[in-house]
Amino acid sequence: MADYDVIVAGGGLAGTVTAQSVLKHGPGLSVLVVDKSPETMPGKKNTAGWICGDAVSKEAVDYMTENIGVKWGEPEIEHKVKGVMAFSPDRETSIPFDGDGYMLNRQLLPERQNERTINMGVKFEFEKNLTGLIIEDGLAAGVKGVDAKTREPFRKTCRLVIDATGMTSLLRGQAYSDKVEKRIDRHDIESTGRYIMYFEPGIHDTTEFDPDYCIIHLDQDIAPGGYGWVFPKGDKKVNIGLGVEKSLLESRNARMNKKDTVNTLMDEYLARNKAIENPRLSEDGVDKNNATGIFQVSVRRQNDCMVAGGYILVGDSAWMPKPLDAGGIGPALVAGSIAGRCAAEALEANDPSEAGLWKYNKEFINEYGYKTAGLELFRRLIQTLTNEQINYGMKHFLGNLDVESISKGEHPDFGGLGKIGMIIRGALNKRLADGLRFTTKQNKWLVEHYRSYPESPGGFAEWNKELHRVLDESNARLEQFAN
Secondary structure: OOOEEEEEEOOOHHHHHHHHHHHHHOOOOOEEEEOOOOOOOOOOOEOOEOOOOOEEEHHHHHHHHHHHOOOOOOOOEEEEEOOEEEEOOOOOOEEEEOOOEEEEOOOHHHHHHHHHHHHOOOEEEOOEEEEEEEEEOOEEEEEEEEEOOOOOEEEEEEEEEEEOOOOOOOOHHHOOOOOOOOOOOHHHEEEEEEEEEEEEEOOOOOOOOOOOOEEEEOOOOOOOOOEEEEEEOOOOEEEEEEEEOHHHHHHHHHHHOOOOOHHHHHHHHHHHOOOEEEEEEOOOOOOOOOOEEEEEEEOOOOOOOOEEOOEEEOHHHHOOOOOOOOOOHHHHHHHHHHHHHHHHHHHHOOOOOHHHHHHHHHHHHHHOHHHHHHHHHHHHHHOOOOHHHHHHHHHHOOOHHHHHHHHOOOOOOOHHHHOOOOOOOOHHHHHHHHHHHHHHHHHHHHHHHHHOOOOOHHHHHHHHHHHHHHHHHHHHHHHHHOO
């Protein structure tokens, strides 16, 4: 007999939300969360803390609340914002997206999450370093690893494992399935770093700091292949940082004859912000273990298949952060809510097989995942652009409907490119226009393809083969638009 019905590997947001959802929809089930962190600092990503932009849309939080009945409030919600504002490199054009949202306290929130999760009846094991799955008869039947305190072997069995251990999951590689992707391409990873700081107001400039909006700066010199961000946590408190793609940082350094790293870029980005004077790292008790750090984040579509026999992927383990802005909290809340329900239903039917869990794939894609492959392609195109092209494109190629699409986290249509009389100045901008038209066309195909995600495992091989054919052809074609 198994020790538990469900073991959730990983005690971060994705893991605890999923555990809550399991018990919401299967109140009689026994659930264990296994976390590598100590009980006093649950869900830490690494020794530096809970490295994150801390932002999440109100829509995603509301989705979680409506589906599992869990409410977040102050003080884990540290500050409310009206949306995100993305600025072109010359700061002359801005695009609003995401709508109302929250800035979270990522050190305090896991503590509150644990309290709520424990109160629902979930058990926890802390300071356990998981190294693999227990496999029996082709099904995941538990987890194994080492107790970090005693160095003794750790082993627990279950009917279903939910993997929320993060992007570099050791469990994913042992999933008994040829459908689940095991590794991520290095070009789909960004290095991100940030500070949580108090400051004195400097020059009033809402392109540099705005207490009502999260600010994103697109600039290939400041954050090659990614973006810089200035996210308010109050009138005089900020989460400020940036993300870069490693190979593009190397190209940028060669072009500019520099040797910058993520750390030096962060410091330069902070120093050039004239709206922020005399910044200092937060020493608040709720920030002291989280004020600075660097972390790796995925920026691609979610794993093509997120289930195997007795096994489910959720959150960063499934590469869920949005490809365009690396936002991971929102999709984790959506996925956790769905995964927990599908897990409970599968166990109630006594069928935690690949087929019994397949519904989770389909439901997440219908709710959120249908748009991510197109955004992955769009992100790859943007990473090839110069600052001049980004300036020109944001100023001349985006119409109202395009901005509306971006505000919903979807691929813009670039309808303005088809207008008679549109003047495209220069060969580079002509190439940009062609690239935007191409990604729009491919996005429409990709969305339709994801909408037809197979209803059962039997149709997956053909669906996936066609997906990769189009993605490979698209990525090859994008090279023609690169500078």
